[in-house]
Amino acid sequence: MGWAKAPGSLLDAVAGLGRKTADIRRIVITHAHPDHVQGAAELRRHTGARILIHDADRAWLEAGRVPAEGRSRAVGRLIDRLPKLHWTPVTADGTVTDGDLIDGSDGLRVIHTPGHSPGHIVLLHEPSRTVLLGDAAFNRGQLAIGPPALASDPDLRPGSLARIPDNLNAVGFAHGTPLTGSGVDTFQEFLRRAS
Ligand SMILES: [Zn+2]
Ligand SMILES: [Zn+2]
Numbered sequence: 001m002g003w004a005k006a007p008g009s010l011l012d013a014v015a016g017l018g019r020k021t022a023d024i025r026r027i028v029i030t031h032a033h034p035d036h037v038q039g040a041a042e043l044r045r046h047t048g049a050r051i052l053i054h055d056a057d058r059a060w061l062e063a064g065r066v067p068a069e070g071r072s073r074a075v076g077r078l079i080d081r082l083p084k085l086h087w088t089p090v091t092a093d094g095t096v097t098d099g100d101l102i103d104g105s106d107g108l109r110v111i112h113t114p115g116h117s118p119g120h121i122v123l124l125h126e127p128s129r130t131v132l133l134g135d136a137a138f139n140r141g142q143l144a145i146g147p148p149a150l151a152s153d154p155d156l157r158p159g160s161l162a163r164i165p166d167n168l169n170a171v172g173f174a175h176g177t178p179l180t181g182s183g184v185d186t187f188q189e190f191l192r193r194a195s
Contacts, residue, residue, distance in 0.1 A: 003035055006039035006043075007042045007046060026049055029052065030132070032117060035174075036134070051093050051094075053095060054110075056117075056118035060117070065085070098111065105127075114152075116150075116157065117151075120136060124164075133164075133171060139177055139179065140175055158195045161194050164191060168188065
C-alpha cells in the first residue's frame with residue numbers, strides 16, 4: 001500500500017494499464033505497518049474500494065500506530081514514537097483469513113505468515129504462480145528476512161516462510177526488486193535455508 005503519497009502513483013499505474021479507478025474494488029493490506037497503510041484511507045476515498053486486513057492486525061490499523069507489543073525489542077518500539085510513523089486511524093471494511101480466495105478463481109489466495117506482524121499475509125495468484133510477499137522477505141541488494149527488532153515475533157518467521165509454496169514463476173516484494181526466471185530459483189533456495 002505504501003506511504004501517504006502512494007495512492008497517486010498507484011492510480012497512475014492503474015491508468016497506465018488501461019483500467020479505471022472504479023475497477024479497484026479491494027485494498028488488501030499485507031500488514032499494519034506505517035509504510036503499508038498510510039495511503040489506504042485516501043485510496044479508499046478515491047476508489048470506493050473496501051479495505052481488507054487480517055484480523056490480527058486490524059486493531060493496529062484502527063489505532064493509527066504500531067503498539068509496544070508490535071516490536072520484539074526496545075529499538076523497534078523507539079521508532080514507533082516518531083510522529084511520521086503514525087497514521088490517521090483507518091476502519092477496515094472486512095478481514096481476510098488463511099486460505100481465503102479473494103475475488104474467485106482468478107483472485108489471490110491468502111497465506112497467513114505471522115512473525116513480522118501477527119496478522120501478516122502473503123498473497124498468491126495461483127493461475128500465474130505469482131506471490132506478493134509484503135514484508136515476509138526483502139530483496140534490497142540481497143534476500144533477507146529483516147531485522148528481528150522490527151518484527152513482532154521473529155521466531156515465527158521461519159515457520160511462516162515454510163508456508164510459501166514452491167513452483168513459483170514470479171516473486172514480488174514490498175521492498176526490493178521483483179524476481180523471475182533464475183531469480184525465482186534463488187528465492188526458493190533462500191526459503192529452504194531460512195525456513
Ligand atoms: Zn513491515
Ligand atoms: Zn514495509
